[in-house]
Amino acid sequence: DQQVKQNSPSLSVQEGRISILNCDYTNSMFDYFLWYKKYPAEGPTFLISISSIKDKNEDGRFTVFLNKSAKHLSLHIVPSQPGDSAVYFCAASAGAGGTSYGKLTFGQGTILTVHP
Amino acid sequence: GAGVSQTPSNKVTEKGKYVELRCDPISGHTALYWYRQSLGQGPEFLIYFQGTGAADDSGLPNDRFFAVRPEGSVSTLKIQRTERGDSAVYLCASSLLGGATGELFFGEGSRLTVL
Numbered sequence: 001d002q003q004v005k006q007n008s009p010s011l012s013v014q015e016g017r018i019s020i021l022n023c024d025y026t027n028s029m030f031d032y033f034l035w036y037k038k039y040p041a042e043g044p045t046f047l048i049s050i051s052s053i054k055d056k057n058e059d060g061r062f063t064v065f066l067n068k069s070a071k072h073l074s075l076h077i078v079p080s081q082p083g084d085s086a087v088y089f090c091a092a093s094a095g096a097g098g099t100s101y102g103k104l105t106f107g108q109g110t111i112l113t114v115h116p
Numbered sequence: 117g118a119g120v121s122q123t124p125s126n127k128v129t130e131k132g133k134y135v136e137l138r139c140d141p142i143s144g145h146t147a148l149y150w151y152r153q154s155l156g157q158g159p160e161f162l163i164y165f166q167g168t169g170a171a172d173d174s175g176l177p178n179d180r181f182f183a184v185r186p187e188g189s190v191s192t193l194k195i196q197r198t199e200r201g202d203s204a205v206y207l208c209a210s211s212l213l214g215g216a217t218g219e220l221f222f223g224e225g226s227r228l229t230v231l
Contacts, residue, residue, distance in 0.1 A: 006158075041224065045222070089158050105161070
């Protein structure tokens with residue numbers, strides 16, 4: 001039972017263009033969502049997050065959009081840079097504000113390649 | 117170092133053997149987590165420690181898996197009678213509870229291969 005799904009295994013984008021990574025979830029109890037980036041042979045690193053009380057959160061080139069009715073979120077990277085090439089994981093948690101923060105359910109990941 | 121440290125980085129063992137994986141969290145982080153990442157999948161939650169106690173071990177797949185954190189800092193994940201299906205990257209993460217974002221800081225992982 002995959003509660004968090006990233007249906008695109010890979011995405012290829014030209015430098016300077018927008019990268020859009022998508023994520024769907026099924027568990028209505030999820031109320032906090034995060035994106036992590038992972039380079040080879042390294043652990044995932046936190047990128048950006050959004051609470052279910054918001055529909056958008058922006059941090060520099062990265063923006064996360066949340067559509068609760070559709071149980072869908074997306075990560076936009078503008079403009080994309082070659083250094084953004086990595087695996088991106090969507091993650092979700094239930095019970096924001098409590099210990100559940102660290103109990104994350106991850107998607108399968110999307111490999112982003114940004115070509116110069 | 118300032119980050120989460122995991123040892124060994126690579127471990128190859130034979131089916132049926134016992135394995136220990138160590139995690140040294142970021143100093144001052146009271147929360148510690150173990151995750152497991154199989155090939156082509158995202159990390160999967162195993163266990164969460166708050167201080168010395170396991171607050172949530174619901175992700176441990178069976179009783180061959182056990183983890184301890186006796187002094188509230190370093191943690192050891194122990195796997196008995198290893199099976200080929202245990203082959204994965206075992207990730208440790210730590211965090212400050214009460215942080216605004218709840219973000220986890222992950223180590224580089226311990227890659228376990230069971231032959």
